[in-house]
Amino acid sequence: MKYRIYRFFLVLLSSLCLAIPEEANACTSFIVSGKVTKDGRPLIFKNRDTGNVNNVVVVMQGELYRYMGITGANDMKASNIWGGHNEAGFAIINTAAYNMNGCKIKDSDNDGVVMRRALEVCRTLADFEHLLDTLPKPLDVNSNFGVLDGEGGCAYYEAGDSGFVKFDANNPDEAPNGYLVRTNHAMTGCRDIDRGVERFMAITDFMDEARRNGHLDCEYLIAQAPRYLTHGLTKQNLYNILPKDENDTCFIHFSEFIPRYISSSAILVQGVASGESPSHTVSWTNIGWPCGSVAIPLMLEEDTPLPAIVQRDESGMAWLCSQSIEQKLKVFCLQRGNVQDYIDLSKLVNVAGTGVVQRMMPLEQEVFSHAHEALERVRKGKGGARFLRKYYEWVDEFVKKNYPDRGNESWRLSE
Secondary structure, eight states, X not given: OHHXXXXXXXXXXXXXXXXXXXXXXXXXXXXXXXTTSTTSOOEEEEEEEBSOOOEEEEEEEOSSXXXXXXXXXXXXXXXXXXXXXXXXXXXXXXXXXXXXSSSSXXXXXOHHHHHHHHHHHOSSHHHHHHHHHHSOSSOOOOEEEEEEOTTSOEEEEXXXXXXXXXXXXXXXXXXXXXXXXXXXXXXXXOGGGOOOHHHHHHHHHHHHHHHHTTXXXXXXXXXXGGGOOBOTTTOOBGGGGOOSSTTSOOEEEOOSSSSOTTEEEEEEEEOOOTTSOGGGOEEEEEESSGGGSOEEEEEOOTTOOOXXXXXXXXXXXXXXXXXXXXXXXXXXXXXXXXXXXXXXXXHHOOTTSOSHHHHHHHHHHHHHHHHHHXXXXXXXXXXXXXXXXXXXXXXXXXXXXXXXXXXXXXHHHHO
């Protein structure tokens, strides 16, 4: 009975989050050319921030291509896709660019619709450019679209109502280090109303550090970027002020870090190297609050259902997403005031290693470890579908069995 009541509380919380007076989609992203990654495969990444905190992964057949992507649990028809890839090796993510349509901040309605359409019909970057050119104007978009394809293409498209500007990660004049970052402003928009500046600084610092240390690889980036705990502006590193353990309460102001109260998922799409089949594109998908969830590599394969924990269950939500929200409530545990701006740091990270992030990382690394054989089997064409199916089944069982407890359920229900 208590569990059913708590699940109701989660649904109520997610609906209340829709009213949070912040940018509706305030995400953090980067794109990386295959010229600089360890394995020659391009990457696009997005940490999704939205008041719609319940997300699921869907697999759908589009007009031309089958695709997978992240959508809101309440979007039953998956009319909007917020990151994903298709069987032709085309992948897309976005961040809202609030300065693309003049010097007045204006949200838009079609960003997710355009991404869904792109996954349905696009194979290459040129196809996506044609789509943007031919869609009716005004487009009703304001996004930095990050795109890769099976031919090694990797670019941002700063798109507004009337057109777009391309930034190519493969062009050393535009991306001297082989990667680009975006948050919530476009470089070609009205710079007087830039948004997401602190996170832009943080993701820039993170990527520069990753390059210096030789970490431009998918596993490191998807594990570390959505859990980066250094503030872009103040340079405060929360690992420098760790509480002793989870009982050493330490409330701190927590605003405009990459992980946030409204962070609802993270995705890193890993494209293919030269000579590989575009169908072997992988979405490393962290569904739910990324600090309290685990990323799972997902590949499209015929007759191979995705792990059940990332898809809608009988509640209408994804099991892994729901569990991650419970972990988030341990960290953002204030009951009144600006609850989204303060955390108990001891519940997130601490010296004893029992914080939410510290308990998720070993679980996630085990998931990654077991993924290698399945992904390589698919890439080599040696019974890959069977190994991938067995891997997905193992993921469901392993994560459910080893996921940390739901936390302070009892005291929340008794208040």
